[in-house]
Amino acid sequence: MTEPIKELFSVSIAPLVTKSFAVRWTQDNHISVITKKGVHVFELIPTPTQPWPVAKFYRTFVYPPENMPAMEFVSVVEGALWKMKKEEVYSLLMDEALTPCIPSISDSTPFITTTEWSPSGLMHPSKCLLDGILLDMQHIQLGTFSISGLTVTGKDQAYITTQDGALISLYIQNTKITTKRINHSTSQAQLQQYLGLSCSPNKILFVNVTSPNSMYDHLVIREPSKVSLFTLEAKEFDPVSLLYENPSRTLKNHWDCLETIRLTAAKSENFSKVFPKVPTNLESLPLYELRIAMWISTMLDICKKKDLLKRSQIVVEISEAQPLVFIHCAIDILERLKKKTSLSKDNKICIRLLRSYLEVYLAGEEDDEDTNLTQLVKETLKDTAHMSTPENELCTLCGEVISDLSWNVTRCPSGHQIPRCARSLLQISSVQYRSCPFCGLLLHPWLDEEYEEPLCPYCQVPALYDGRVLSVSDTNGIPFLNLSERRRTIQPPGKTQGSENVSKGHLRRPRTFAVVVNNEEDDACNITETWQEF
Numbered sequence: 271m272t273e274p275i276k277e278l279f280s281v282s283i284a285p286l287v288t289k290s291f292a293v294r295w296t297q298d299n300h301i302s303v304i305t306k307k308g309v310h311v312f313e314l315i316p317t318p319t320q321p322w323p324v325a326k327f328y329r330t331f332v333y334p335p336e337n338m339p340a341m342e343f344v345s346v347v348e349g350a351l352w353k354m355k356k357e358e359v360y361s362l363l364m365d366e367a368l369t370p371c372i373p374s375i376s377d378s379t380p381f382i383t384t385t386e387w388s389p390s391g392l393m394h395p396s397k398c399l400l401d402g403i404l405l406d407m408q409h410i411q412l413g414t415f416s417i418s419g420l421t422v423t424g425k426d427q428a429y430i431t432t433q434d435g436a437l438i439s440l441y442i443q444n445t446k447i448t449t450k451r452i453n454h455s456t457s458q459a460q461l462q463q464y465l466g467l468s469c470s471p472n473k474i475l476f477v478n479v480t481s482p483n484s485m486y487d488h489l490v491i492r493e494p495s496k497v498s499l500f501t502l503e504a505k506e507f508d509p510v511s512l513l514y515e516n517p518s519r520t521l522k523n524h525w526d527c528l529e530t531i532r533l534t535a536a537k538s539e540n541f542s543k544v545f546p547k548v549p550t551n552l553e554s555l556p557l558y559e560l561r562i563a564m565w566i567s568t569m570l571d572i573c574k575k576k577d578l579l580k581r582s583q584i585v586v587e588i589s590e591a592q593p594l595v596f597i598h599c600a601i602d603i604l605e606r607l608k609k610k611t612s613l614s615k616d617n618k619i620c621i622r623l624l625r626s627y628l629e630v631y632l633a634g635e636e637d638d639e640d641t642n643l644t645q646l647v648k649e650t651l652k653d654t655a656h657m658s659t660p661e662n663e664l665c666t667l668c669g670e671v672i673s674d675l676s677w678n679v680t681r682c683p684s685g686h687q688i689p690r691c692a693r694s695l696l697q698i699s700s701v702q703y704r705s706c707p708f709c710g711l712l713l714h715p716w717l718d719e720e721y722e723e724p725l726c727p728y729c730q731v732p733a734l735y736d737g738r739v740l741s742v743s744d745t746n747g748i749p750f751l752n753l754s755e756r757r758r759t760i761q762p763p764g765k766t767q768g769s770e771n772v773s774k775g776h777l778r779r780p781r782t783f784a785v786v787v788n789n790e791e792d793d794a795c796n797i798t799e800t801w802q803e804f
Contacts, residue, residue: 321576419467
């Protein structure tokens with residue numbers, strides 16, 4: 271059985287990666303890479319409307335703390351040192367992790383050796399970790415250099431990389447472990463060393479970290495390390511099969527499959543063979559398969575017309591399944607609102623807009639045969655016909671009556687152009703709104719009252735507020751620490767007191783400089799700037 275590798279995307283990173291097992295991939299699509307100076311964290315952001323084979327990441331960097339955890343016990347340790355025996359003092363000083371910064375002792379610089387991510391949803395709703403039990407242990411000889419990465423892809427299957435660039439598949443059959451070396455073109459043992467291997471939540475997309483094998487090479491300065499995304503061409507790694515066999519029937523945790531399809535098609539010359547066939551009877555499809563058909567047809571059309579289309583027009587113009595997905599979402603909101611005893615102003619406007627959308631859809635389907643979707647729309651309109659709604663929609667900025675019936679961006683008689691919510695069709699005139707991180711569609715903050723976690727109607731991922739708009743006070747008083755900022759060094763009491771005892775005569779006084787900026791004959795025109803050296 272052959273498992274050829276197809277590299278999809280790679281990106282160079284710095285600082286240099288030097289440790290084995292340097293990469294981890296979390297359940298919520300975060301990739302962590304350990305470097306010499308900290309941890310790179312890459313959040314994979316699928317971009318279904320991107321025509322080029324480029325993966326998008328949100329990057330952060332976590333610096334190691336500059337002080338040991340035992341810094342809080344400096345005073346206790348200093349008092350106990352005089353009561354210890356010589357051997358005990360030596361043992362304490364040898365343990366760098368437990369020894370604080372004692373005066374007259376050279377400080378040790380902390381560095382990150384490994385990363386571990388908790389399972390998704392561990393803290394909410396109050397889940398716990400289960401301890402594992404060792405069932406069996408076997409030792410096998412791989413015939414290559416040291417193992418530098420391992421990732422489990424199934425109950426009885428795993429893949430490992432070695433530092434000299436080998437990729438080996440490992441199978442467990444009846445407690446017997448068998449291995450097989452995979453020949454791949456990305457293995458450049460003479461130039462690169464492999465320092466980590468991991469895979470996406472659905473075991474479709476793999477990530478590998480490499481560094482130059484020769485430390486004196488000029489590439490160490492220009493391109494220290496490289497993070498590569500690749501796939502294995504085998505039946506068990508088919509993203510299309512995993513999508514349609516998804517038991518959760520939601521795209522929220524299966525975007526790595528769609529992103530793999532997009533990257534593979536964007537790199538392929540014959541991209542039409544990469545995409546699965548889209549059904550023609552879209553109205554009879556379940557909502558989950560309708561969303562898949564929408565994104566598959568969108569990506570296929572982008573590959574055909576990527577030089578002609580603009581990204582802002584893609585979802586609206588070329589996807590026939592998009593309005594059908596919205597109809598399902600509109601019915602869901604109307605079903606929620608009809609159960610309420612009292613309706614707010616936004617509730618009534620939302621009902622009016624969604625009912626208008628459903629009525630327009632039915633008007634265009636009069637000559638066609640009734641489907642399950644049209645029957646569902648008729649029942650929803652009948653059930654919500656008694657609900658009171660305003661006669662006209664007013665502009666939220668100037669109060670003018672809006673007669674333009676548009677579903678994406680509305681225009682009032684005064685010229686205001688206001689975007690609409692992708693789920694409720696309400697006008698978004700406030701800077702505090704949610705947006706989908708994948709497709710960029712906007713959601714009205716009113717949805718926070720109806721849903722615990724508002725999702726994008728097409729991507730099924732949580733829509734997020736823009737962090738540049740929300741202030742720190744909006745964190746509900748939860749204390750937090752920004753790990754992407756360098757921590758300030760906390761001086762131990764002994765060293766602080768020593769610095770205070772330095773005589774003032776040894777302190778260098780600041781010097782002051784006066785600079786004449788403009789020298790004219792008239793002294794009144796002179797501009798003097800005074801600088802003080804600190």
